[in-house]
Each structure stands twice: as structure tokens, then as C-alpha cells.
Amino acid sequence: DVKVTQSSRYLVKRTGEKVFLECVQDMDHENMFWYRQDPGLGLRLIYFSYDVKMKEKGDIPEGYSVSREKKERFSLILESASTNQTSMYLCASRTGTGRYNEQFFGPGTRLTVL
Amino acid sequence: AQKVTQAQTEISVVEKEDVTLDCVYETRDTTYYLFWYKQPPSGELVFLIRRNSFDEQNEISGRYSWNFQKSTSSFNFTITASQVVDSAVYFCALSEYAAGNQFYFGTGTSLTVIP
Numbered sequence: 234d235v236k237v238t239q240s241s242r243y244l245v246k247r248t249g250e251k252v253f254l255e256c257v258q259d260m261d262h263e264n265m266f267w268y269r270q271d272p273g274l275g276l277r278l279i280y281f282s283y284d285v286k287m288k289e290k291g292d293i294p295e296g297y298s299v300s301r302e303k304k305e306r307f308s309l310i311l312e313s314a315s316t317n318q319t320s321m322y323l324c325a326s327r328t329g330t331g332r333y334n335e336q337f338f339g340p341g342t343r344l345t346v347l
Numbered sequence: 348a349q350k351v352t353q354a355q356t357e358i359s360v361v362e363k364e365d366v367t368l369d370c371v372y373e374t375r376d377t378t379y380y381l382f383w384y385k386q387p388p389s390g391e392l393v394f395l396i397r398r399n400s401f402d403e404q405n406e407i408s409g410r411y412s413w414n415f416q417k418s419t420s421s422f423n424f425t426i427t428a429s430q431v432v433d434s435a436v437y438f439c440a441l442s443e444y445a446a447g448n449q450f451y452f453g454t455g456t457s458l459t460v461i462p
Contacts, residue, residue, distance in 0.1 A: 242390075264448045273356070275438065275454035283448060291449070323392065332444045333380045333399055338392040 236260070237339035239324050245345045252311040254342050256324030263329030265307035266336065267291075267299065270321040282307055283329060314346045350374065351441050353453035360429050361461050368424040368456045370439030376400075378444035381415065381422045386436040386455070398422060429460045 240255035258265065266281040268291075278291030280299040288299050296318060300308045307326075311318055321343050325336040352371045360366045372381065383395040396406065398415050406413045410427045426433050439453045 266448075266450075268452075273454060275353075276452040278449060281448060321390070325392075327448065329448070332378075332442055332448075333397060335382055335394040335397055336450060337394070338384075341390040343390075 237324055237326055237337050239322075239339040239342050241342050242340060243343050243345075245347065246311075246314050247347050248315060250311075250314050250346075252314050252344065252346075254309040254311075254322055254324075254344070256307045256309070256326075256339055257305055258307075258324075258326040258337070259305065260326060260328070260337065261304065262326040262337075263304070264327040265301065266325040266327070267297075267307065267309045268323045268325065269293070270323055270341070276323065279309065314344075316346050318344065319346045320344060349453075350451040351439050351453035353437075353439055353456050355456045356454070357457045357459070359459045359461060362431060363428050365425060365427050366429055366458065368426075368437050368439075368458065370422045370424065370453060372420050372422065372439070372441045372451075374420075374441060374443055376443040376445050380442040380444075382440040382442070382450070383413065383422075383424050384438045384440065386438065388435070392438065395424075426458075429458075431460050431462050434458060434460045 237258045267279040268276040282288045282301040298310045323341045324339040327336045328334050379400045381398045384392045386392045412425045414423045436455045436457045438455045441451045
């Protein structure tokens, strides 16, 4: 059974803290994605990666960075968390061999920044 | 501009009613793919269906059916005889061949099925 896992389901951090969200997939997928989900705004792409050490900005990269040192792991980093980064964060992966392939999602991390 | 529009923010139906979730998309690409996902209260998005731009054949899977019409740029999703377990947020998404790996998601429709 294919799987995308995220390090935490719920996380509470304080303003100014550095926050790491980890995502691991076991499907040997080339592509991995980080989204944030907010009510009324749907899913918005933060960053994606199409290969190890490769990354591209999505629609809302400001305040975030990413790291992909291994194919199966994609990390989202909030350098200095702010209250407006309180949100649900979703990781996804997708094989790179065809545009028609779906993305597989993890369970999400609900981050609260106080 | 929004590439995928789900105009219905919230829908409530009584169990056993039929319900249609609308999805309208916008693209200049001739090759593209459309998807529907379900997000139950647990939070994880679950893939339901994929359609490519060259295949306008409608699809039925149990109580679920999808109507793809290029003439109106719509890819609507109908649940027949709704059940409480259908309560979820449903997302429509677009992937354009020329745009690479990026998906464009709609804002989602929250469906509540009342017993």
C-alpha cells in the first residue's frame, strides 16, 4: 500500500521559532510537494521538488524554505514562524513518468503558531 | 485568475438524495488532466478519479459518476443516493501538460449529508 507520512499531526509553536515539517514517501516518486490549506482558499502550493536537491517555488513561497537531501524525504522549514503561518500543511508525492498521474497525499500537519 | 472554480462552498443534503458538485476549469493547453479528490474529516486527501482532455466519456463507479464536457469546461461530480459517509470536502484539480508537475486545485466544496 502506497504511503506518504508526515512527522506530526498536530504542532504548536511560538512566534519566532524555527519549525521543521517532515514528509516521507515510500513509492520512489520523483516529485514531492508542500501545500497549505486554509478555509475558503483551498490548497495552495508552497514549494515542490522534482529531484533530489532540486526545488521550485510554488504560489506562496514567502516565509518558507525546503530541503530534499534524499529522494524519499521532503522537509518544509519555517525559518521564523509567524501567526499567519497557522494552517494545515499537506505533503504530496507523484511519480514523474507521466503528467496524468495523481498526487498521493499525507495525513496533514495542523500547525498552530502562538 | 483561478484556473479551477468550485462555486459551491458548502452543500447540505438529506441522506439518499442525489447531489452534484460543480467544477469549472480554465486552460489554454490542449492536453490536460482533471482530478477529483475527497478529504474526509480525518484530513487526508483521497484520489477519486482522473480524466484526460481527449476522453470525454462519462464514468460511473458505484454511486459516483462524473460528467466531463469540454464545450463548457466543466467536470462535474454526482453522488447518487448520498450516505453519511460521503460527508467530506471535495476538491477538483487540473494538471496541464505544458506546465509540468503543478496541480491547480479548486477551493473545495464541503458536503454534509444529514441522516
